[in-house]
Amino acid sequence: MSEKIIVNGNEFEVLKPQGEFKLISVEDHAIHYQTPMGRKTANFFQNRKSGETYLSIEGKTYCVNDNRQRKSKRAGGKSDPLSIVAPMPGKVFKHLKAVGETVIDNETVSILEAMKMEHPLKAVKQLKISKINFNEGEQVKTGDVIVELEEISQ
Amino acid sequence: MKVKKILIANRSEIAFRVLKTCQYLKIKTVVIYSEEDKNLEYVQKADESYSLGSGELSDTYLNQDKIVKIAKDSKADAIHPGYGFLSENASFAEKVENAGILFIGPTAKVISLMGDKIQSKIKAQELGVPVIPGYHGEDQSLKKLESEALKIGFPVLIKASAGGGGKGMRIVREQKDFQEALESAKSEARKAFSNDKVLLEKYITAPKHIEVQVVGDGKKNFLHFFERECSIQRRYQKIIEECPSPSLTESKRQEICQTAVKLAEGIQYRGAGTVELVYDQVSSDFYFLEMNTRLQVEHPVTEMSTHVDLVKLQIDVANDCLKLQQNDISLHGHSIECRIYAEDPKNQFLPQSGTIGFIGGESYPWYRVETAYRDGDEVSINYDPMIAKLVTWGESRSEAIEKMKKVLDETPFLGVVNNRDFLLKILNEKDFQKSSFTTHYIEEHIDNLLKEESLPEELFFLLDEIKKIPKGLGKNSKTKAFTDPWDSIKL
Structure with a gap:
């Protein structure tokens, strides 16, 4: 069975990363890595209280909830019409x-x-x-x- | 008398902004803060700071008597009100002056004149400043208002007479919706301003928001600092502003700025203020909307493009020594401001709270950031959700835009949901780049601006690498952005 994670509130299947990326170094909130297109830097922040990891990749923010068994505790949600x-x-x-x-x-x-x-x-x-x-x-x-x-x- | 100590009656970035100019001028500063704000940087940097306690705004930042008492006890000789809160409250200005303290702003009389949307328009009209067709009368009955709306012709805008920031404002496109919209506008106005008086206006379909920065000494020197365009708005609030406007010809610019000066002179304006106009892109006509009798959120774009310090000029006026002349003021290049809000564009821009884990950002000679937050600070739901303003300058508009894209990319404000990505999307839009937009830009482009994109390939790779990082790295830390380099030596 495939694993699921929540990114920006939507559910996605966890994919195995392909071998084309390589870590260069990690600073306080920055991660430098090699891609087939050249070197890149992403920023990240882990909120250990909420279990969320925030990433900024090329001007886009990804809030990842990796707490896999944890389902949203909110009753209803905006998808529930009732x-x-x-x-x-x-x-x-x-x-x-x-x-x-x-x-x-x-x-x-x-x-x-x-x-x-x-x-x-x-x-x-x-x-x-x-x-x-x-x-x-x-x-x-x-x-x-x-x-x-x-x-x-x- | 020369001002030696100023109490800053505000919070967050604007309190910090005022504090910086005071420190440069060697004026002592007194800061007031609610308990939620006590860890913000400027509270620690002020010469003196006093707690307002916690609770409702009326007990803290809007508590006039408490603030005046702190000013007296700390022997401040002037109060700078910032924007929002008590900045346009005539009775506060009066209380301050009655306590023998200078109010950095206009006289109470001018604040109440310009703060009343009806009286200010009558005054503007008297002074030959064009106003939008509308109904500004005392008769607030449904029958009268509805018949006036018909006379103006739909679509019609209902606005709270004492309002601001979009509160108590409704657009009515058809007569059948009038009554419901009126009742809801009145109830919102009653709560926000304790006053449910409304006015009606012709709704302009292709409007641009243009405003002129003015400074007057209240006597004989009335200056303009050119215009800003702030057409990029959501929920009637600006999120991107620029100076100068990309939409005006040079002769139209002169005409608009001269008109603003005429108004400032006509009311013997004292201090910094902004004359807000609606500019009809089709007819090139402009109409007076309102005058904000205070420093404006977006004042930095004017400062960057005209090379002045508006807070210093406000203090010059308070010291009765405004020496600057109109000939000294000219436009240089172009600057843009983006407001970072803790809000969710995907969920009707609802305000968000949380911990800012990582702000980010580099410094450049053409870049200025205004914020009171540092990594690890909490954003509370109890205050305005604007957390920062990023301002870039370029020789041309396109250069300023390119620079803004760079700094937004570097400054993600990770940890609390915010509008950074949304702002970047706008800057990348063709219509924005061509300056082909009205105040309806966001509404009209919302689908494109919120389009979901697929996840980047490297996301899962990065998540795996982050998981391997030992605890202690990458958590809340106040070591990186916006700290004083000397702090590390003290440790």
Whole structure:
């Protein structure tokens, strides 16, 4: 079975590096190496607390989560249509819908207030509100599920 | 009286920026800081620093009485407010002056005049400065506002009268969306500014953001330092600025700068300020937007292209000895600023927090970096997510762009999600290089700017090599960038 790692939030298969790269030297945050195209330098930083390795290669940043068994602890995530998740820490400013009400695609369910701005949190398809976990005025952390939704039974 | 000690009523890079000029002028500095900021470099470098405690902004950086008391107790003779926070707060300016301390900025009267989006436009119009068609009236009823919007013609922009930074601002493209947008703009404005008064404006479809740097002595000397163009914006906030604008002819430049001086003179402006304009690329018409009565975030591009120190000029004005004349000021080459934000461009530019593990960067004679952070510092979610400004200068615009690409490549700010890669993508875009853009540039190019790319071949090789590095190397360290070379000797 192939191993997987998370790079910038997306899952990739771990590939065996080909033999065409050679290490030259390592400094504090720089790694010099030989490629078929000539010498290159990448910068890196390992955050041992979070298990993330950051790399900058030719002006592009790669945040690699190599903690392989560790699945994202966030409930839902933005791919889950049944959860309205806080994308950042803030305060629930307003719920535009009550439990039992329905929302349509791209309709705002709740408004999060963070950094003195209002961020509308929207539904991705037509659904019914099943549960509100945080009331207006309550503080939320990144990844908290603010509102739960359910499919509309026909 | 000559200013001998300045209290800097701000934080992060701008506090550091002001501190540097004070030190060069041999003026003593007093810095105030919240507990979260106590390890930032400038706090340690100031002559005196005082804690504001922790908690809400209203208890710390916005606590006027506490700040004035610290200024008095430390015998500061002037307060520099930086930008943001209390810099455009007329009652603060008044409190400071009533305490017998100089406020480095305009008079409270001018701050409140120019801080009011309605009154400032009326004043500009009186002085012969063109303004955008709109409704700036007192009647805030839905019926009146909606009928005025129809008179102006959609699309229409709703703006908070006391606003800034995009807060309380909505574009309405059709009449049917008007009511909802109005209510949401008003509620945002009420929270951000405790004032929900709005104004309406014609929305200009192909606008460029041009602004003129001015400095006045409040009496007879009113100077301009040419213009900046800041059209590259996301969420109504600038991320790339340049001086001069690549979009103006020489005669248009003169016309715009003269107009700004006319406004500064007309209000007997004291200190450094910026006259913000919207420039219609199609008609070459320009309109007054607002005046910022303070130093601007992007002031370094003006400094790099005109060879002045704007903070020193602010202090000259405070000392009542602004000697510079308009003939002394000229444009040299081109400079560009990129703002590094701890934010995620892939997730609606949401602010991010975390530990900056590695900033990076080399120094060059044509490069300037403004930041308060060092390797290992924490970026807090409680403050503005801008963590640094990189500024390059070149003989031409394309040279300044090439240099910026180099320094961005060398300065990744690893450890906290940020917009460095996004900025580099913009600099590599043809439309940016040809200066063919409006303030809608990012919206219009977002798909291309965020396009996912495949992983580079060497990524897995590098990860394997990094894994072999013994612990102790490559972890948080404050040894590399931005440290004083003398520090290592003291160890």
